[in-house]
Amino acid sequence: xxxxxxxxxxxxxxxxxxxxxxxxxxxxxxxxxxxxxxxxxxxxxxxxxxxxxxxxxxxxxxxxxxxxxxxxxxxxxxxxxxxxxxxxxxxxxxxxxxxxxxxxxx
Numbered sequence: 001x002x003x004x005x006x007x008x009x010x011x012x013x014x015x016x017x018x019x020x021x022x023x024x025x026x027x028x029x030x031x032x033x034x035x036x037x038x039x040x041x042x043x044x045x046x047x048x049x050x051x052x053x054x055x056x057x058x059x060x061x062x063x064x065x066x067x068x069x070x071x072x073x074x075x076x077x078x079x080x081x082x083x084x085x086x087x088x089x090x091x092x093x094x095x096x097x098x099x100x101x102x103x104x105x106x
Contacts, residue, residue, distance in 0.1 A: 005083035016087050020079070035073050039088050042068055050093045051100070054086070065089065 003021065006014045017023045022032040043050060046068075048061055066082040076085050 001078075002080050003078050003084075004080045005087075010087045011091065016084065016091065020084050031075070035076070036088055036092070038072060039069060039085065040092050042072075043089060043092060048089075048093075050096045052093075054090045054093060062086070 003019075006019050008014055010016050010019075015023065017029070017032050020032065022028040042065055046061060046065055048057055048065065066085055069085045070076050070082075076082070079085070
């Protein structure tokens with residue numbers, strides 16, 4: 001069964017990990033963290049500009065990223081319109097930008 005995106009803002013109104021159904025056990029957390037690491041690598045390999053906000057990333061780049069992510073993690077097919085992949089990548093890019101600003105790189 002497909003899992004719809006919760007209403008509100010991830011991290012503010014709901015937890016991405018909990019909404020994905022990957023909270024509550026060490027095994028589930030390991031799966032979640034593995035997906036996070038892989039998506040980080042996919043962003044780098046696809047040369048997606050983490051310096052840019054998500055809404056400025058071209059749809060074609062997002063589409064390719066979603067397709068590869070689904071191929072590498074079939075679990076991601078369960079989330080309607082790739083919302084989980086999008087939220088995890090947005091979280092990564094936001095944290096990466098915040099760290100870069102904090103360290104004076106941006």
